[in-house]
Amino acid sequence: DAGITQSPRHKVTETGTPVTLRCHQTENHRYMYWYRQDPGHGLRLIHYSYGVKDTDKGEVSDGYSVSRSKTEDFLLTLESATSSQTSVYFCAISESPLTNNEQFFGPGTRLTVL
Amino acid sequence: AQTVTQSQPEMSVQEAETVTLSCTYDTSESDYYLFWYKQPPSRQMILVIRQEAYKQQNATENRFSVNFQKAAKSFSLKISDSQLGDAAMYFCAYRSETGNQFYFGTGTSLTVIP
Numbered sequence: 001d002a003g004i005t006q007s008p009r010h011k012v013t014e015t016g017t018p019v020t021l022r023c024h025q026t027e028n029h030r031y032m033y034w035y036r037q038d039p040g041h042g043l044r045l046i047h048y049s050y051g052v053k054d055t056d057k058g059e060v061s062d063g064y065s066v067s068r069s070k071t072e073d074f075l076l077t078l079e080s081a082t083s084s085q086t087s088v089y090f091c092a093i094s095e096s097p098l099t100n101n102e103q104f105f106g107p108g109t110r111l112t113v114l
Numbered sequence: 115a116q117t118v119t120q121s122q123p124e125m126s127v128q129e130a131e132t133v134t135l136s137c138t139y140d141t142s143e144s145d146y147y148l149f150w151y152k153q154p155p156s157r158q159m160i161l162v163i164r165q166e167a168y169k170q171q172n173a174t175e176n177r178f179s180v181n182f183q184k185a186a187k188s189f190s191l192k193i194s195d196s197q198l199g200d201a202a203m204y205f206c207a208y209r210s211e212t213g214n215q216f217y218f219g220t221g222t223s224l225t226v227i228p
Contacts, residue, residue, distance in 0.1 A: 031214055033216070035218075040123075040220060041220060042120075042205060042218045042219055042220040042221050043205065043218040044218075045215060045216075048214060048215065050214055056214075058215070088157065090159065092159075092216075094216075101147040101164065101166075101209055102149070102161055102164065103149075103161075103207075103209075103216050105158070105159035107157065107158055108157045108158075
């Protein structure tokens with residue numbers, strides 16, 4: 001299994017509070033991704049990174065920010081959590097598609113915003 | 115952006131029987147990769163099978179095989195001799211040959227009936 005961990009694995013917070021989710025990899029993969037998974041929507045991309053300090057928005061980036069100061073860590077921040085951000089969040093990593101086209105996933109974080 | 119469509123939200127199959135999950139995608143590119151991921155109740159995303167668009171031969175992995183129809187932009191997953199452990203959510207995904215992003219369908223929930 002690819003070495004990807006997410007922390008925390010579960011979190012309950014209140015509306016308006018800031019929340020940071022962490023993704024850590026030991027595979028030295030270039031690309032890192034944050035998705036959210038909601039019933040009926042599958043996996044939707046929030047943000048992704050293609051290198052240290054290089055990030056780009058995905059399909060559902062409003063209300064989220066990311067940072068990547070080291071190859072191995074990719075942080076997702078909800079500046080002011082809302083109930084609509086209650087979801088399961090997955091981190092994923094990949095290499096260049098010409099090297100290895102597969103995407104590997106972390107175990108997920110269940111976030112509940114009350 | 116590419117779109118991936120899974121038109122079957124739920125499917126069921128009798129144990130030991132065969133089931134086919136459908137997936138269609140929309141792209142103007144000629145080279146790309148397609149994937150089927152399995153998500154059991156544990157939430158861990160597991161790669162089941164992949165197909166490179168430049169390969170005409172359909173991919174197979176033990177009891178799992180695909181029917182890749184490039185002109186029709188169709189990528190179905192066939193599970194033979196279904197087992198109870200195959201019960202899961204299945205996601206179809208697309209990645210372009212040079213792209214950073216993966217695009218996922220909304221998933222098909224497969225139930226295996228003993």
